[in-house]
Amino acid sequence: MLSPLAVSLFTFLLVCPSLSSLPQSPLPTPTPAPNDPPTICIVGSGIGGSSVAHFLRHYSSHPFYIRIFERNGIVGGRMATVNVSGQTFEAGASILHPKNFHALNYTKSLGLNIKKPSSSDSFSLGIWNGKNFVFKTLSFSSKLPFVDKIVSLANSVLMFLRYGFSLLRMESFIESTVDKFLKYYESSESRPVFETVDGMLKWAGLYNLTTRTLLEEMIDSGFSPLLIEELVTVITRINYGQSVSISGLAGAVSLAGSGGGLWAIEGGNWQMAAGLINRSDAALHLREEIESISYLGEYYELNSTVGNSYTCEVTVVATPMDELNIQFSPQISIPKRELQHTHATFVRGLLNPAYFGLNVVSEIPELVGTIEDSDLPFSSISVLRQHGEKDMTYKIFSRQPMADTLLDSIFSVRQETIRIDWGAYPHYSAPEVFAPFILDGRHLYYVNAFENAASTMETSAVAAENLARLILSRFFNLAPLISSNLSSNSGELLHVDL
Secondary structure: OOOOHHHHOOOOOOOOOOOEEOOOOOOOOOOOOOOOOOEEEEEOOOHHHHHHHHHHHHHOOOOOEEEEEEOOOOEOOOOOEEEEOOEEEEOOOOOEOOOOHHHHHHHHHOOOOEEOOOOOOOOOEEEEOOOOEEEEOOOOOOOOHHHHHHHHHHHHHHHHHHHOOHHHHHHHHHHHHHHHHHHHHOOOOOOOOOOOHHHHHHHHOOHHHHOOEHHHHHHHOOOOHHHHHHHHHHHHHHHHOOOOOOEHHHHHHHHHOOOOOOEEEOOOOHHHHHHHHHHOOOEEEEOOOEEEEEEOOOOEEEEEOOOOEEEEOEEEEOOOOOOOOOEEEOOOOOOOOOEEEEEEEEEEEEEOHHHHOOOOHHHOOOEEEEOOOOOOOOOEEEEEEEEEOOEEEEEEEEOOOOOHHHHHHHEEEEEEEEEEEEEEEEOOOOOOOOOOOEOOOOOEEEHHHHHHOOOOHHHHHHHHHHHHHHHHHHOOOOOOOOOOOOOOOOOOOEEOOO
């Protein structure tokens, strides 16, 4: 029996992020004496950096200091929330998959609450080609659960009539990829520590998916051209802001966000990073950007934009280096890549039905996705919250900024508009070429090398877990041992919206 894809297409696994102010770190300490515990410095406080700190403590009770540097005044990287008219919404990475086991463990151990995305069985989808809706699901608001189930079943039938057995082939493709990804959760006693992204992907059977485009993979899997042009394209445009020409693995991860059981953290996903940092007993340096990293023989010297200098035996870069200006000495070499920028525009107001060739607002689907067409000014428009019959909050994803004149044509009313420009994820292009986890052959590491495979909160955590084990094995010459000193600190978590 078909799964209710129409129900869950509206809560996609977006790869972008929320942040929380934590207490400022103490002033920099002098160069440690030879017998002092070593210092591990982490540049970036998003899910990657906070996960590295967490897993270092989790796998070893060996004494070492941890310093985390964040150029912003809040932690979380690309996990961010935005405040629209006093209401808080996820602006970055917003949705987690039911098999994102690291995120689930973080949530449980930190005492956070899970919430399901605000989508009911009657949530409506429309695929817009710039002139008309080529496909729309049914929408019927009811407080009776059995009515929602009937609408959901009817929408499944509508989708099957349009896309046929390709829907089942898509589900099989997703399940096969997820099953391979689950190898990264096997016991650390039997799972290798990987020094390269290529090796990590090959071990799980995922590497070949990075050598071909999603389009090639789908054609070989028997997807119908109509499914690819419409439904799959809608998903990749929303999740990665790109077409089906992205690499196969990134595409498969994107499609996984169309499944059921998706979730988020009540109050914002930023709380994972904040909680992990608190619990890792790390010195946090907010509003301190690292501008240079130099290897000086037995340690690294990190210099910040506020004039401070730090010495670290191990340094981890846990933020994309594509748009950073860190100066390395000696210089490092990594493959050049571009970040895909996603423009998230939040509008409180009311859509203009005439823009879509309709008569009333109620005829506009709650999620409007678009096909691949350079003339289309947005990737998607979705309803975040309905405040009244003529008052709603919307989120728009686009590849370019949404000008006021354009917004005025799409909306009949605009009470408030907030724009965010995310350097959200890599611009994927098969075959992918990966930066190394070990940047200099010594103890300078790069978590975000894994992002060229796929960029999500969970893939960042998976890469961070491997990197923590790699540091323990290479620097401390230790087999990772699960530590028992994982009690949660009660540091105050303060959150600031974008």
